[in-house]
Every structure is written in C-alpha cells, then in structure tokens.
Amino acid sequence: MSPIYLYTIFTCLPKSITMLRRIIAIAQKEFIHLRNDWWMPAFMLFGGVLELLLVGWATSRPITNLPIMVWDQDQSAASREIVTTLINTDTFVIEDYVSDMDTIEDALDRGDINVAVIIPPDYSEKIADPSGQPTLPIILNGAESIPALAALRAIEGVTRDLGERITLQRLGMSPDEFESFIPSLRVWFNEALNEALYTTPAELGLMLEFTVLLFASLSLSREKELGTLEQLLVMPFSSLEIIIGKAIPVIIIGFVDFVLMLSMVNIAFDVPIRGSLLLLLILAFGYLLVELGKGMVISVISRTQHQAFLLVMLVGMVDFMFTGYAAPVEGMPKAAQFFANIVPAHHWLEIVRGILLKGAGLDVLWPHVLALAILGTIIGTFSLRYVRRALD
C-alpha cells in the first residue's frame, strides 16, 4: 500500500465515523418515532399480512351458493330435472320459485339473485318432439362478473350434458355405444386451478411495493409537515446521511414484512416455494430498494403526509394496472405493453410467480431480473440525485 493511500484512510476514518454516528442517530430517532407511534409499524408489518389473509381466504374456495330464481312455466318432469341438475352442481341455491317476470327483474335490480332461469311452457314438449328445438332462457347478473362467469361455466356444463343426452336419445343410441370428443387438459404449476395460488403471490408482491412506497413517502413529508425538516437542514448533515438514516428503518421493516407475508401464504394457503428461497429474498431486497427510491422522491415532492399518501395511491394504482395481475399484459395495446415493461412491479410479479409456482431460476428469469436491475439503477440514481438536490 502506498503511503498516500494510508494517509487517505487515516484522514477519512474520523470523518466516516462521525458520518456513521449521525446516520445511526437519525435511524435511531426514526425507530423511537415508530415505538411511540405504534399503529404505524403495526400497519407496515401486519397490514400486508392481513390483506393477504383476506384475499387468500376469499379466493381459495370455489364459488358456491349463488342465489338463483326459477320461473317454471312448464311444471313438468323435464323442467324439474334441469333445475335439480343445476342445484346439484353446488354452484347455485334456490332463492325462490316465482311466476312472473317483474319479481325476477326486481330481485336482479336489488342484487338479491345472480341468476334467473325461465323455463318456457313448451319446454318438455320440445324435448320430447324428435325435431323440437328446446330453449332455456337464463339471465345472469353481469354487474358482478366473477360470480356471473362461475355461473356461466356451471350452466354450460349442465346444458352440454343435457344436449348430449337428447342427441343420443334421438339417435336411438345408448350412452355406452357413444364416445364423444374429450380434450386432454392438464394444468401446470397450479394443478387444481386454485385461485389463491394465483392471487396471493401477486398480492404478496404488490403489498411489498405498497408498504415500502408508503413508508418511504412519509419519511420526509412528515418532517416537512411538522416543521422539523427545517431543524434537520440547519444541522451539519449531508443530504446523503439524512437519506441513508431515513432509509434504514424502511428497508428493515419492509424486508421483515415481506418475510412475514411469505411465511403466511406458505403456511396458510399452501403456496409452494418451488425455486430458490435465497434468490427470492435477494431479489426482494433489490426490488425494495427500487420502490424506496420512488417513495423518497414522492416524499420530497409532497408538502404534507396527506399529499404523499395520495401520490402513493396514484402511483400504486397505475403500477397495479400494468403488473398484469388484473388483466394480462399480452392483451393490452402495444403502447401499454411497452409501458408495462418499464413498471418495476411488473417484472417483480413475474419473478415472484416464477420462483414460487414454477420453481424457475435465474436461467429463466434473467430477462426480468435484468430489466429490474436496469430500471432500478435508473430510478435509484435519479431519486438519489433528486432528493439530494431538494435537501441541499
């Protein structure tokens, strides 16, 4: 080692020690705030867990017991049979038998029922007639699209079976003589098509974003609102010390939150961790830093905590739309697809889903990891510069 190098170390050492001391002092102060303002860390740590618990719980069970209303104008064995078959799918439960359209319309308007079945008077007649074309009008409440889709799926199953039976009857064949077309479907990664396996990893990724973004965005806006930032700025801090000191609690709490949420979905909803846990944790840490940068920028822009919160909501919602969680990115217009690719949360969700459900490693996920690294570097550099400029 050259003497000059040694000299540099020795002269810089005391400076970096006082720097470290100031950073620790500010991080310590942040933790005292958290200790005294208990709802804040409670929300940061357990808000996400609670949200995941509710989402997982609500989506982990199949949709059953949709209220259905029946107007049976035929009152025949055939009409009773179709109603019984529908009920036997477990998707529906009879709300009422009625004898006029007004009651049905009224019940739909009020949202009392999801489905109404109207059996025409000549239903059994047309089934019995070898050239008859029986129809079965069914009204679905499309305002609630998820139950409506579940109802549609159940109804299609029932009517397909019925149609097959009528065809066989008219051909005079017995079901044993007939082989129909059966597609051989196999679902990978989520064999039972359990919806919770889709929703909870995505929510897990999003909750990490939201927690970090919100927490970081309050860090400076809070001091501004309370007038304490002025005091910090007259102190012999460098802006970097303030930023690092403020970031430490966000990083710690955000990371602990992620581990808690991950354990919860793993234990409560059997979400598997098929890939490398270490890789997931490392990437979660990296992603957390990206969102931290965004949060800090929001924090310097906002004058109050209220403003910061609203900005987080706005940014969070835009990110949410482009993650591909609500609607697949592939179905979006080209420009929106491009935009989705510069939303870090989009790549992050692909990584979470890839590692948890598909057991994918870096060999497969590298485009997303690379994208996240590039976006992270750009956002990080910009945030650091911007926040430092604003503080100086």
Add this chain to the structure above:
Amino acid sequence: MTAIIETQGLTRLYKDNRAVDGLDLDIQSGELFGLVGPDGAGKTTTLRLLAGLLFISEGSATVAEFDLASQSEAIKPNIGYMAQQFSLYAELSVLENLLFFADIYDVKKDKLQERVDRLLTFAGLTEFKDRRAAHLSGGMQKKLALSCTLIHQPPLLLLDEPTTGVDPVSRREFWNILTELHMEGTTIIVSTPYMDEADRCSRVGLMYEGKLVICDTPKNIRAQLKGDLIEVFPDDWQAAHQLAQTLPGVLEVQTYGETLHLFVDDGAKQLKAIEKSFNKNGISISSIRAAPTRMEEAFISLIRRLEDETSAK
C-alpha cells in the same frame, strides 16, 4: 471585537417580492442583537438566510468568517438556529431530543453527561426529562428548543421569535437565560415582536418591507424620536383623543388601551398647558404625567412615519 456577521446587499426574492431587500448588517461578536419590525417585514427570512436554509438571491454575506453562499456546510456547526414554530420531535422525550442533537453535532461522549445535566437545570426541565416533548407546555417547549440548540455550545445563536405565544413568567425566565448566555460571550440574534424585549438588546435593527431602516442601540433609537412623552389617563378617552390631536405643540398621539401617549415639542412647557386645555373643554382626566419614551412608542412612531412615506409614494 470581530464581526461575526457581515452582509452586503443581502437580498432574497420570492417571485417578484423582495422579502429581504439589500440588507447591510454588521454584527460584532458578543452582541445581543434584536431584530424588530411589523409582521411580514422580513425578519424570519433574514434569520433563515443567515442559517443557510434559503439561497441568497443577491448580495453576499459571511457568517462566522465563512461565506454564506459557498461554505454553508462549514457554518452549520457554528450556529444554533431556533425556528419560530416548534420544530423538535414531539414524540421524543426531552432527554431523547437532547441526545439526538448531541449525536448530530458530534458532542464528545465524556462531555455529554455534564452538558445535558447543565442544560436541563438551566432550562428547569430536569424533572421532565422523560416526558414527551408533545406534552410540555408552550414555554417549556421553547426552553427545550433553546437547550437543544445550545448542546454544541455554538458561538452564534439565531432565534426566531422565541417568546411568541409564551406566558409572561416564562418569557422573563427565557430572557434571563439569554442574558446569561450573552454574559458568557455568545452572540445572539433574536427577532421579536415585543418592544420590552427590544429594550434589553445591546443593539436593535428595525426592518420594514424587507429593508433595515434603523440599526442602533435602543437608547439612540429612542433619542431619534422628536419631542417628549406625556401620558394622559382620561375618563373618556375617545373625546380626549379627538381633542389631543388638535392641540398646539402635540406632534403625535398614540393610544395605549384607554391611555393616551402624546408626543409634544417641549414636555416641561406643555404639560400644564395640555392639562388646562382638557379642563377647559370639559374632559376630565384622572392623571397626567411626563413619562420616559420606551421602545414601544419609538417603534410605533417610526412605523407610522414609514407607512406615511410609503403611501405618499
């Protein structure tokens, strides 16, 4: 004595408004300097500029021998700045606030305990040291804020209206502390809306619309006022006020509650004449006396004159 603050044409613009306009200040080390002026005169902006919180729009300044524009980081350890509004951490206890400041200003561990104890005693906060700052009274909060700015023993203190909204007893205590610091040699610049406080300063600068209009000792400022002061306690102050304005020899009339303060060209000569005029016009007065001019009257008179000049333009 050496200058601890020197400004030449110090100016701060907010859009087109000159909040501080060409300030030439020269404050010597060891002074207790009062910055007075009506609301919006630019006192707070001046102090914030000197603390390095705002960028200078025009002019230049040196604080503690460092250039304010280019070496503001080097100035920071040399000053203690106390903002007008409470700007400590309300959720931290008294002691936690002090220790936080000590950490930031790099107070050495071996001196820390002694200094904290001294400041707590000094501010009368020893028995409240574990109480959260949010739960202190307004006066105690101000004293805590002052203690925090003193933890690194800065040679220069910038205090922005430290006693506004504080009860008279706490106000007096606060000023006793300031006087003590002043005696120890700390340079203090304090802005205040209270004229009795201005009277306690070694020098006072009066700001008006961003400009420093007068900068002198309280005694010299009072001497600038033309005439002598006569204090009148009338039974019907409104009628007395109307009459007083028409009397010969009366230069200016100020009301002070239901008391009238008259500035006359010659106190000794006019006292009897004015009393007579009141009696002649049937306005009874319970007492009338010659009184020494205080900063309060001087200040009002000066501001009035300035306002007249401004509106004349």
